Amino acid sequence: MGKDISNTTHTFLFCDGGSCQKAGSEKVIRAARAYLRNNNHWNTTHTIKTRCNGRCEDAPTCIVSSGEFWYKELTSDKIVPIVKSHIDNNLPVEADLLYQNKWDALKSNKEIAPFKPKPFELKNDKELGECYITKGFSSDQYLYPLFLFLLENPKGVTLKMYQQNAIPFTEITAVNYAKTYTLELETATDCISLTIAGVPKDNKELQQSKISSTEYFYQKNLKQTGIRFKNKFGEVLGIIKFDSIENLAWKYCTKIQLQNTSQDLTSL
Ligand code: FES
Structure with missing residues (x-):
């Protein structure tokens, strides 16, 4: 009882x-x-x-x-x-x-300033060439909402996972996050798995597939925006590309995922 x-x-x-x-x-x-x-x-x-x-x-x-x-x-x-x-x-x-309730502020003795993404920086990247790039958040509290948003707003969005063919996001029919570590993107014929939750330190396989770095980039010459996912060893796990800087999902990324901390790239 x-x-x-x-x-x-x-x-x-x-x-x-x-x-x-x-x-x-x-x-x-x-x-x-x-x-x-x-x-x-x-x-x-x-x-x-x-x-x-x-x-x-x-x-x-x-x-x-x-x-x-x-x-x-x-x-x-x-x-x-x-x-x-x-x-x-x-x-x-x-x-x-x-x-x-109703206090204006917290009374903490150890306040830590919240982490904010840095503004885009111009870099010469090994794979992307000259591009503006910044890091976003890689916890599942950011990545799951990101993929849900892309499911609902797939227009002009393409996903390419490592050693797989690129697919338009319009082919994704469901985003499931029911497993302990893994987010699943379903298509009519396939299921793409992404490791997005914190994984045990002694599990090399999970460490290797876990998204530990999420970079947002803008290749000015190509007018190409996108997101690159890497594991903690710096290996690329996948890339999302947006068809333009005006793409709705890219705008969502700069506003919600990057918390508006970056400058307006259209002015660069
Ligand atoms: S506040 Fe208790 S673990 Fe974070």
Whole structure:
């Protein structure tokens, strides 16, 4: 029988992602749960372990609901007064807060500036020749949305994977991301696999197929724009080309994937 959560007054969402684990989250969670058990709050509260909350620099973190209270740099000593304060007085412990609803800004002691793609740079590339080039993001949180967008906006887009024939993106009928590491692009007769999730360090085969570098390029002489995917060893895994600098999918790439950080290439 699962827990009856209809009586829950407070929910504590403890981050159990990699950075928080390294910073001692398990001790924090155990201390909070022991306090709740021993003080007869077990049946009216709920604790949940979550994956990364996106604030690794403030690890270990926890979110308290109801309300929206984010805590930072927790320890087993800090968490008990926090849990107590919410349950007994419905008040946060301000000194340990990272953020609460309606604050203008976070109160982090270790703020790390978010990574932004650099502007296009003119380079002489071994395969592409003279071209403007920049690096985008290669995590599945960017690549899966990219391929979904291309599925819906395939006009003028061509895909060429290493040692395979180029195919127009209009031939892709589905983009599936149901496997652990692999995104699948389906055509009527084929299935193209791309490794886009983080892969184990000791699996050479997966390391070799994993997209670790995503470069956006513009070959001014050819008026050609595209994306080149490489693995961590610098080997090319595939290339996407767009039929013009005005192509809708290319414009999406500069706006969403490159976050508008690059200059307008049409003016170059
Ligand atoms: S692992 Fe906890 S915030 Fe990232």
